[in-house]
Amino acid sequence: MGRLLLGISGGIAAYKALELVRLATQEGHAVRVVQTPTSQRFVGAASFSALTGAPVLVDEFERDPARGAFPDQVPPDHEPLNHLELVRNADVFLVAPCSANTLAKLAHGLADSLLTSAALAATCPVVVAPAMNDRMWAHPATRTNVALLRARGTTVLDPGAGRLASQGEWGAGRLPEPADLL
Structure with missing residues (x-):
């Protein structure tokens, strides 16, 4: 079983990440979650912590809830986890x-x-699963960003098509179903 680092950015599709974590842990994968601050407006860290058994990471400079101290108060033999440690131990991000x-x-x-x-x-x-409104997905700036990432070796999945969260619209931009992401 692998070690999955799951990054969750802000958007209504963040709720699907809960099912993704549940499925991954059920399959025996070790999952560590890092959220953007905006994503926490959609789904709180406590939900992901409950599913993974580990604290959710948001910012290197915030208090680490697993240790109960700020990074500068952590004993020298127990350094705080940072971005380098996160990816050093991951099989896939x-x-x-x-x-x-x-x-x-x-x-x-x-x-x-x-x-x-x-x-x-x-x-x-690094695998990226975009989720956004269909007009945002089709915008030339987004298409250029996708091309840049792919040219640099990042796997960018195409979003699904169907009903979007934004006022019941239909189009490309849906986050693929969690089972399809594993």
Whole structure:
């Protein structure tokens, strides 16, 4: 069984990541979750922690709930986990859902969150599962960002087509079903 680092960015599709974590752990995979701060507006960290048995990571500079201390208060023999450690121990880094904003940050090497910093430092395969409105997915800027990521070796999955969360619209942009992501 593998070690899955799951990055969750902000968007309504974040709720599907709960099922993804449940399925992955049921199959025996070790799952570690890193969320963007915006994703926590859709699904809270406590839900993912309950499914993985591990604290959810959001920002290197926030209090680490697993240790009950700020990083500068952690004893020297117990260093806080950072973006380098996250990817060093992962077999694959899956960003699902990946919002248009996070997709753009990944394409351009921006490292302004724990998730994007980890992706930039990853030596394991990085797989991105975009989820956004169909017009955002079709926008030339998004298409360019996808092409950049693919050219650099990132696997970018095509989103599914069907009913979108945004006011009942239909089109391409859905996060694939969790079982299909494993």
